[in-house]
Amino acid sequence: MSTQLNIAQETAKPVPGSGFIGSTDDQDVLLEISNLSKNFGGLQAINDVSLNLRAGIITTLVGPNGAGKTTLFNMITGHIPPTEGNVHWQGESVIGKAPWKIARQGIARTFQDLRLFTHMTVEENILTVMEPGSWLWQPGGKSRKARRYDKVSQILERTGLTDKRHTRALDLAYAERKFLSLARIMATDSRLWLLDEPASGLDPNSYNLFLRLLREEVKEGITVCIIEHNLDIVVNISDRIAFLDQGKLLADGEPETILNDPALAAIYFGER
Amino acid sequence: MTAYILNLLVLISVYAILSTTLNFIIGYAGIFSLAHAVFFGIGGYTAALVAMNVTPEFFVAVPVAMGAAAVTSLLLALPALRVRGEYFVAASLGLQVLAVTLFSEWKSFTGGIGGVIGIPAVELFGYPVYKPWQFLLMSLICLATIIVITRTLVHTSFGRSLKALRDSESAALASGKNITVIKTLSVVLSSSLAAAAGALYAFYMSFINVESFMLDTSVLVMAMVIIGGTATILGPLLGAALLMLIPSALTYLSFLPQTEIGSIQQMVYGMAMVLLMIFRPGGIVSSHPGGSK
Numbered sequence: 001m002s003t004q005l006n007i008a009q010e011t012a013k014p015v016p017g018s019g020f021i022g023s024t025d026d027q028d029v030l031l032e033i034s035n036l037s038k039n040f041g042g043l044q045a046i047n048d049v050s051l052n053l054r055a056g057i058i059t060t061l062v063g064p065n066g067a068g069k070t071t072l073f074n075m076i077t078g079h080i081p082p083t084e085g086n087v088h089w090q091g092e093s094v095i096g097k098a099p100w101k102i103a104r105q106g107i108a109r110t111f112q113d114l115r116l117f118t119h120m121t122v123e124e125n126i127l128t129v130m131e132p133g134s135w136l137w138q139p140g141g142k143s144r145k146a147r148r149y150d151k152v153s154q155i156l157e158r159t160g161l162t163d164k165r166h167t168r169a170l171d172l173a174y175a176e177r178k179f180l181s182l183a184r185i186m187a188t189d190s191r192l193w194l195l196d197e198p199a200s201g202l203d204p205n206s207y208n209l210f211l212r213l214l215r216e217e218v219k220e221g222i223t224v225c226i227i228e229h230n231l232d233i234v235v236n237i238s239d240r241i242a243f244l245d246q247g248k249l250l251a252d253g254e255p256e257t258i259l260n261d262p263a264l265a266a267i268y269f270g271e272r
Numbered sequence: 273m274t275a276y277i278l279n280l281l282v283l284i285s286v287y288a289i290l291s292t293t294l295n296f297i298i299g300y301a302g303i304f305s306l307a308h309a310v311f312f313g314i315g316g317y318t319a320a321l322v323a324m325n326v327t328p329e330f331f332v333a334v335p336v337a338m339g340a341a342a343v344t345s346l347l348l349a350l351p352a353l354r355v356r357g358e359y360f361v362a363a364s365l366g367l368q369v370l371a372v373t374l375f376s377e378w379k380s381f382t383g384g385i386g387g388v389i390g391i392p393a394v395e396l397f398g399y400p401v402y403k404p405w406q407f408l409l410m411s412l413i414c415l416a417t418i419i420v421i422t423r424t425l426v427h428t429s430f431g432r433s434l435k436a437l438r439d440s441e442s443a444a445l446a447s448g449k450n451i452t453v454i455k456t457l458s459v460v461l462s463s464s465l466a467a468a469a470g471a472l473y474a475f476y477m478s479f480i481n482v483e484s485f486m487l488d489t490s491v492l493v494m495a496m497v498i499i500g501g502t503a504t505i506l507g508p509l510l511g512a513a514l515l516m517l518i519p520s521a522l523t524y525l526s527f528l529p530q531t532e533i534g535s536i537q538q539m540v541y542g543m544a545m546v547l548l549m550i551f552r553p554g555g556i557v558s559s560h561p562g563g564s565k
Contacts, residue, residue, distance in 0.1 A: 077446060103448040115443035117436045119503075128436050131429040134450040135457070138429045184447070 017239040017255070018058045018218040024240045024254065027054035030192055030223050031076065031107070036085030038071055038247075045071045046082070047247040053192065057239035058214065058224045062258075064268060067244040069227045070112060073194045077109050078102045089192075104132060108190035112197050112227075114181045116169040122180055123165045126152045126187045151187065158213060159183045175206040182213065193217075195226045199233050211236060235259065243268075278404040282476055284516045285411040289418050289469035291496035291508035296422050297462045298494070299503030300431060301455065302438030303352050306490045307364040310348075310371040311341040311463040313485030315470025317381060320388045320480060328392040328400075330410075334471045341467030342460045349459040353452055356441065368487050375482040387481025394475040401475075411472050418465050423505055425461070434458055495541060499548055501555025510557055515541065 031053040038046040046068045053059055061069045074080045076087055078099040087094050094102050103109075117125050130148045131138050138145065156162045159179040164172060169180055178198065185193055199210050214237065218224060228234050234241065234255075241258040243251040245267050251258050258264060290312055297303040318337040326332065351363035375382045382388065393402040394410075401407055425431050433454050437444040444451060474480045492515060500511025519537050522528060528536060552558060 079442060079445070098450075099442075099445040100448050100450050103446055109446050111443065111446075115440040115446075117439040117443065119439055120432065120435050124432050124435070128429070128432040128449075129447040131432065132448055133429065134433060134453040136425070136428065136430045188447070 016236055018224070018237065019215050020057050020218070020239045024054055024057050027057055029053070030055045030090060032088040033072070033076070034086045034088070036072070036075060036087065037083045038068075038075060038080065039083045045247050046075070048085070049244070049247070049249045051242055051249055051252055053223060053225050054240065055223050056218065056221060058218060058226060058237050059240045059242060060234050060238040061225065061227045061242050061244060062229075062234055062268070063244035063250075064270065066246070068247040069244055070196055071247075072244070073109055073196060073225075073227065076102075076194065077107060103188070103190070106189070106191040107194065108185045108188045108192070109194040110181045110185055110196055110198055114177055116177060116180055116184075118170040119168060121166050121168055122156070122161055122172070122183075123152055125169055125180055126155055126183050129184050130187050155183045155186050159186070160209065175202055178202060178206070178210075182210070186213075186217070191221070191223060193222055193224045195224060197227055197229065199228065200230065207233075275404060278408055280516065280520060282404065282408050282411055284513050285408065285415045286469050286473050286476070287493065287496065287516055288509045288512040289411075289415050289472070290466055290493045291500065291512045292415070292418055292422060292505075293462045293465040293469070294493050295497045295500075295502060295504075295508040296425075296465075297458050298497055299507075300426050300434045300438060301458045302356070303455065303459065304357070304361050304494075305348065305364040305459075305462075306361055306487070306494065307348055307368040307371070308463075308466055308493050309485045309487070309489035310368055311345060311466040312470040312473070312489065312493075313371065313375055313480075313482070314341045314344055315467025316474035316480045316485070317375070317388065317470075318467070319471030320391045320474045321381065323392050323394070323475070324388075324390070328395045328475070329398070330394050330396050330401075333394065333475075334468055337467045337471040338464040341470075342464040345460050345463030346456070348463065349456040352455050352459055365487070368490055372482060372486050375485055382482065385482060387479060387483075388474070389479045391474050391478045391480070393478070407476055411476070414468060414472060418468065419505060419509075421465070430454070430457070492541075495545060497555075499544060499555060501557035504555070504557045507555050507557035511555070514556075 029052040033049060033051045036046055036049045037044065049072065061072065063069055071080070075082045076094070078094065078097050082095065089105060089107060094105070117128065120128070127148060130151065133139055156165055159182060161176060161179055161183060164176060169177065172180060182198060199207055202210060214224065226237065238255045240253065241255050242249060243258055243264050250267070251261065251264060290308060294305065294308045297305060315337040318340040319333040322333040322336050348364060348367055352360055355363060376385055393400040395401065396410070401410055426434070433444070433449050436447065436449060437451050437454060441451060473484070496511035496515050497508050499514065500509065501507025518540055519533065522533050522537055522540070523530070548555065
């Protein structure tokens, strides 16, 4: 029996994807990646990738290790410049902009290695991403400050971190760190979330909470792009899948189309 | 004896200002500077120049000294914006070496190797402060003010931004933090407050020369911060007191050869640093012995 990605039928939960109903092709394009390439010396990490991230759905980037998924995130968020190509966010190019400017325009991201503010408390980790001013004070005075603290409490409640409010990030358990990473992104007003393997290593309860949170956020209008290796997660969460291999975009479409393609399965499982 | 103790206390408070201000960038922003003595020196020379040529009024000479250091500190902020960690240490070392050469050669400003002599007593609203206990009181008030300023800052959103970029610069950027502004402000603040210590030192000694602002001083102040405990309020104070008291304590040990006290002092510093890094890397005042932040 040839290997296929149609595990979907075996492991799918009753409501796969974010809960979005309809054709994802009809959704507005929020982020447009055009002919993006990145060379690291002789290595072509990304090769002429064009991809649209559509509003209000979860798009999953899949592909073997070294496919260029994180590099793509790094270029979208301005952490590394592309060799060629362009990225348009809501019609405006973000290429050449500093990462902090891109973040303030509404593109938030998490990191595979989390990169929490480890010596700060959970509360401080969340609070600091809600404080956009870099000078000695924040605009808005006491009322806005009170609103920020209220929002922190709500996020802590939703992510199950209320009891850890004053714990240093360094002292959290693994799943709690993952949720802090998610809490930090929830605290932003960003419209697009780029999540780099957010659910890897989560126990079943934490995983279910993660899925629930993500679906709630997408329902509220957040657009999500996830890098994920775990096919169970891919099947459960994706409204759309983009398949990358060796820096090239091989396919982009509805989950059923991608997951049932034997050629992509062969690449994914290294049988090519 | 009283004069000796008062002298020691004044010097401890001056160095405590230096260690507190260096701790602001080392402990909270993760910027390890080996050029702190440069701003100590700029503060000292500028205050001396103002006192001798304009007025010895505290509220004129000290702000001018702080302003001069703030402007000069942009030279330190530039490498801080581009490099981190050991690369920044090397860049700040370069600035320290450059400054020592300028302090030695720029005779019209610093008096060259001979230094500046005859700095008048500082005045507070026209009243000269020349008694040691008065000066001690003034320097303690300055220290307390600087502690309040830094403590307040680290508990504000600015302090959180500093700590965020210390813990992960890339995550801070991805959170919308303008690290150029944050780093520049932290370096400017730290340097200008260090200049206040330089001004106090110049007024207290009434004579300054390049010897007080060399790499040794930068290393000594960094040792005060690390031994005391980074990212704490008490740590740098304790570090300053300890490292200023050690030489005095050694002179009381009659069995030590008095001519070798300087070398013994260096050995004690070195040994203390090595032992602390092994057994208490967060410093003496550390709520987390594995590494205080």
